[in-house]
Amino acid sequence: MDYKEFSESELNKLIPIQNDFKAEFKLDDFAHWFYDADVEILRLYNDDNDEVFFKYIPIGTFSLTSKTWMWSWFNNYLSEKNKIETLKIKKFGEENNYEKLTNGTFPSDEYDGWEFLAISFEILKGIGTYKINLENLEYYVLIPEQVYADGNSEVKKMKQKKLECGNHGYRRPAFVCQHLDPETKRGFIESFEATPDMDLEDEEYFEAWCDDCEKIRVKYNGWNEESEKFANIKMVCENCYFEMKALNNS
Numbered sequence: 620m621d622y623k624e625f626s627e628s629e630l631n632k633l634i635p636i637q638n639d640f641k642a643e644f645k646l647d648d649f650a651h652w653f654y655d656a657d658v659e660i661l662r663l664y665n666d667d668n669d670e671v672f673f674k675y676i677p678i679g680t681f682s683l684t685s686k687t688w689m690w691s692w693f694n695n696y697l698s699e700k701n702k703i704e705t706l707k708i709k710k711f712g713e714e715n716n717y718e719k720l721t722n723g724t725f726p727s728d729e730y731d732g733w734e735f736l737a738i739s740f741e742i743l744k745g746i747g748t749y750k751i752n753l754e755n756l757e758y759y760v761l762i763p764e765q766v767y768a769d770g771n772s773e774v775k776k777m778k779q780k781k782l783e784c785g786n787h788g789y790r791r792p793a794f795v796c797q798h799l800d801p802e803t804k805r806g807f808i809e810s811f812e813a814t815p816d817m818d819l820e821d822e823e824y825f826e827a828w829c830d831d832c833e834k835i836r837v838k839y840n841g842w843n844e845e846s847e848k849f850a851n852i853k854m855v856c857e858n859c860y861f862e863m864k865a866l867n868n869s
């Protein structure tokens with residue numbers, strides 16, 4: 620079978636499955652999406668009571684500006700560890716001499732993306748597929764399974780990532796005194812011993828302040844108007860927080 624026949628037949632197989640998947644989860648009814656590359660979970664939602672979570676595997680991206688496709692195994696910008704799964708598609712392409720499955724990136728169109736999803740679905744299996752529309756990029760993902768939010772600490776952590784850091788993307792917010800930064804050692808006193816990636820309750824946050832703040836805090840017997848004024852706490856992302864902690868502990 621040549622590639623054209625193969626990809627068309629796979630696409631025809633996917634279409635009814637994809638329609639059922641969309642209908643079952645009412646995917647078109649969700650106004651928002653959010654995905655977290657650390658935990659490889661996609662959230663579709665309207666609000667906190669109207670949401671669904673899926674595991675996802677990034678298959679590839681189609682750039683609307685350069686009109687090129689890029690397979691996830693080739694894409695150094697993607698941090699999802701499970702992108703390595705897409706090497707199985709490449710291997711299948713090598714066995715069958717399907718060039719489009721073996722080249723990392725090439726000029727393409729929006730139809731290729733769906734065919735690639737259909738082929739990925741056949742090789743990697745799942746319950747459906749999804750296309751995330753980013754600003755200049757279409758992000759094609761395979762959905763291996765639904766994730767249930769109840770009692771799931773990864774989902775909880777993901778939903779707490781509400782702060783967009785210029786360096787680290789969406790992260791959980793953390794709080795430090797105005798004197799702390801990632802370049803200067805000033806001491807690092809925490810409200811509790813924090814470790815990266817630890818679970819936090821709702822309304823619980825990483826908090827730290829410098830040696831000078833600690834002196835003032837002790838002088839006033841704890842946090843009060845005066846010591847808080849001196850600290851002038853600012854919000855940073857959790858990764859920035861642990862960079863400051865690492866610096867001060869080095």
Ligand SMILES: [Zn+2]
Nearest residue numbers: 796798829832
């Ligand atoms: Zn301070």
Ligand SMILES: [Zn+2]
Nearest residue numbers: 784787856859
């Ligand atoms: Zn950050």
